[in-house]
Amino acid sequence: MTLLAQRRGEVDDAEFRGHWDPVAGTAERRAEVTADSCAYPVTFEVYPLDADVSPQPLVAGVVEDQHRVVVPVDGARPWSPEEPNLYQVCIRSNMGCSAQFTVGFTDVTIGDDGVLCTNGHALRFRGVNRHEFHPTRGRAVTEQDTVADYITMLGHHINAVRTSHSPPASHAMDLADRMGLWVVLEGDVETHGFVRQGWRENPSNDPQWQQAILDRTARMWHRDKNHPCVVMLSLGNESNTGANLRMAAQWLRQHSRLPIHYEGDFQAEYTDVHSRMYATPTEWRKLASGQPHPAFSPDTVQTVAHQPLVLCEYAHAMGNGPGGLDDYERIYREFPRACGGFV
Incomplete structure (x- = not known):
């Protein structure tokens, strides 16, 4: 545990999310300060x-209160794995307290055709689930x-990491x-063990755990x-489904434009991406080509048809696996x- 003592006039929180417009080729900064x-x-x-x-700033601005300020940033370039362009934000309060942090400009969208795009281009994950551990x-x-x-x-040639199954170390x-x-x-959030009792008393759907799950969701978002x-x-991993996860998704939508993922939302009720684990190539081809899963409700069929599809876990090297990666x-x-x- 770390205790922080703040001086009067310190900034409590600062959100400086950069947005890149791939059509206009321009950048803007959404600045919101809590203090x-x-x-x-x-x-x-x-x-x-x-x-x-020592450069001149690309942009300078003022946040007068807790309302969000949007300012264009001339000369900025978008962030991508191929070109990870980064910028430093320096803030100073009226009381002379200052802070610095690093930001970038990206654009993440889902088209009407269900294609996930970043900076105007279709995104293809070549990803890994990374668990933070060291052999000794x-x-x-x-x-x-x-x-x-x-x-x-x-x-x-890996270009993406899923932080399995919690926010990683800040570094x-x-x-x-x-x-x-x-x-x-x-x-x-992971409640996998409750499968052994038919998901009874699962924290994902237990009102007693609502605040804890929302707190973990908020801390994840605010830090990163x-x-x-x-x-x-x-939202988490292998926790079945429930009202608390739905509320966590609602909380994130109030704070972010980023797509929300969770494999356990099989019926696509509160997520933006249809995610599966260990689907066979045959099943995955059917979904990708638009054939509905037989367990989908009619509403789910319509929703999933316009969502990106991601295998959040596959090719598990256990037993005689993995195989069929070419498929x-x-x-x-x-x-x-x-x-x-x-x-």
Whole structure:
């Protein structure tokens, strides 16, 4: 546990989410600052990161109160794994308190055809589920360990990480921004063991757990909301379904435009992406080609037809697996709506 003592006039929270318009080729910054009234006005400046010389800011602005300010940023470039362009935001409160953090500009959309796009281009995940552990130090994972992981991933043409199955160490997000990896940011919710009792008393649907799940969802979002590498927000893992997950999805929609992911929402009631685990190539081809699953309700058939499809887990190397990767690869290439998966 870390206790922070703040001076009067400190900024409590700052959201500086960058948006890239792929049609106009322009960038804008949405700035929102939470602080005591004495901290306003809060000024901010946006600079290119790692500039060789002390640059002039690309944009400077003022946040007068807790309302959001939108300002264009001339000369900015979008963030992508191929070109992870980053910028530094410097903020200063009316009381002289200052802070700095790194941001980028991205555009994540889902077309009417169900194709997931980033910066105007169809996105294809070549992803992995990354569990944070070290062979000798267990959960004590250092920044150097994560750098080594990411170098190995990039060397094998991996472009995305699903944070299995909780938000990672904060340095993992900073490195993903810098090194160029998309991140499916996953909440710290998993109730897999309740399957053994038929999901009775499952926290996902138990009112006693509602606040805890919402709190974990909010903490995930607030810590990592300014990272351009985040491409989707995942409610959790293998927790069946329930009212608390639906409320977590609603909370995220009030705070973010990013697509919401959760494999357990089989009937597509509160997520934006249809996600599956370990679907066979035959089943995956049927879904990608628009054939409805026999267990779908009529409403689900209509919804899923316009959603991206992602295999959030597949090719599990356990027993005599994995195999058939070429079959999945052919489906990804044939149907852009099938936007890839995470081994």
